[in-house]
Amino acid sequence: MDPRRLLLTMSKPNDFDAVRQDVRSILKKKDYDHGSIGPVLVRLAWHASGTYSKEDDTGGSNGAGMRYEEEGGDPANAGLQEARKFLEPVKERHPWITYADLWTLAGVEAVRAMGGPDIPWKSGRTDFANTKYLPPRGRLPDGALAQDHLRDIFYRMGFNDQEIVALSGAHNLGRCHKTRSGFDGPWVVNPTRFANTYYRFLLNLDWKPRNWDGPFQYSAYAPGMDDDDEPLMMLPTDYALVQDEKFRPWVEKYAADQKLFFEDFSKVFAKLIELGVYRDEDGIARCDKRDAKGSYISAPKKSGVQSSL
Numbered sequence: 001m002d003p004r005r006l007l008l009t010m011s012k013p014n015d016f017d018a019v020r021q022d023v024r025s026i027l028k029k030k031d032y033d034h035g036s037i038g039p040v041l042v043r044l045a046w047h048a049s050g051t052y053s054k055e056d057d058t059g060g061s062n063g064a065g066m067r068y069e070e071e072g073g074d075p076a077n078a079g080l081q082e083a084r085k086f087l088e089p090v091k092e093r094h095p096w097i098t099y100a101d102l103w104t105l106a107g108v109e110a111v112r113a114m115g116g117p118d119i120p121w122k123s124g125r126t127d128f129a130n131t132k133y134l135p136p137r138g139r140l141p142d143g144a145l146a147q148d149h150l151r152d153i154f155y156r157m158g159f160n161d162q163e164i165v166a167l168s169g170a171h172n173l174g175r176c177h178k179t180r181s182g183f184d185g186p187w188v189v190n191p192t193r194f195a196n197t198y199y200r201f202l203l204n205l206d207w208k209p210r211n212w213d214g215p216f217q218y219s220a221y222a223p224g225m226d227d228d229d230e231p232l233m234m235l236p237t238d239y240a241l242v243q244d245e246k247f248r249p250w251v252e253k254y255a256a257d258q259k260l261f262f263e264d265f266s267k268v269f270a271k272l273i274e275l276g277v278y279r280d281e282d283g284i285a286r287c288d289k290r291d292a293k294g295s296y297i298s299a300p301k302k303s304g305v306q307s308s309l
């Protein structure tokens with residue numbers, strides 16, 4: 001962009017509403033998937049956060065570690081380079097925002113723009129300056145597995161069974177891509193509209209193993225679809241939610257009550273994007289909590305005295 005034009009479109013630091021509006025303005029993309037980049041932005045916010053481990057307090061949405069190959073190149077993150085690229089013009093117009101804030105805010109704004117609930121969002125995440133604090137690969141869930149795996153992964157982040165089911169409702173959005181995860185297809189008929197259809201379809205459609213040369217996944221048609229339509233899909237981890245006796249009651253609740261789902265999704269997504277973010281009294285996140293206790297040197301205070309916290 002012409003630097004003079006860029007200056008005109010730049011927002012003032014901390015004008016997060018300007019960033020929200022800008023994110024909204026880029027969501028529609030005619031030739032992309034189902035016409036919106038909203039779903040992949042939601043997935044970006046989730047994968048930025050879902051590396052958190054409460055066991056050693058590492059990972060989480062602070063740092064924007066996916067900018068580095070070690071994290072960005074994790075096969076679980078395949079395709080998210082597209083999402084990050086889509087957000088580059090927004091970052092260019094609002095250079096003061098950190099990537100870690102931008103990725104989480106874009107997810108929140110995308111959910112809202114697609115008809116979902118408002119999700120509380122706080123700024124203050126910082127971007128790592130190096131790879132020192134990157135979480136190891138392999139912390140994100142594997143769709144080919146089932147309930148024990150879901151519990152291992154999400155309990156590690158600090159979530160309970162109800163929260164696992166509520167978070168999974170994000171699969172009302174977007175689709176699987178053969179070239180990214182190996183799986184294929186959308187979960188619902190209208191995958192750019194946030195709703196509780198995912199739970200209703202999980203319970204009510206006739207899911208059968210898909211007969212194809214890809215990984216094991218479930219396949220079904222919704223009423224009104226015909227053989228020419230692309231079939232809907234469920235991952236083994238999605239289907240585990242109706243097979244497991246503790247998960248299933250929550251699927252039933254959310255299928256019957258969209259308002260409850262929206263309320264619970266808002267709370268749990270807000271919790272997700274706060275994982276691993278420890279803010280100073282000024283609201284700015286430290287790179288790492290252990291550093292806050294140990295060797296982190298904060299910016300000089302007004303008195304000019306450097307404090308070692």
Ligand code: HEM
Pocket residue numbers: 039040042043046079141142143144150167168170171173174175176177178180181182183235237269
């Ligand atoms: C429960 C464990 C989960 C597993 C195993 C899982 C797995 C997957 C897989 C395999 C894909 C397809 C990726 C591709 O091929 O492009 C996907 C897409 C997606 N996931 Fe999940 N996911 C899980 C949880 C979540 C959570 C917690 C969220 C958000 C709260 C989420 C949001 C999404 C979205 C929005 C997409 C669509 C992306 C697009 O359209 O490009 N997922 N997930």
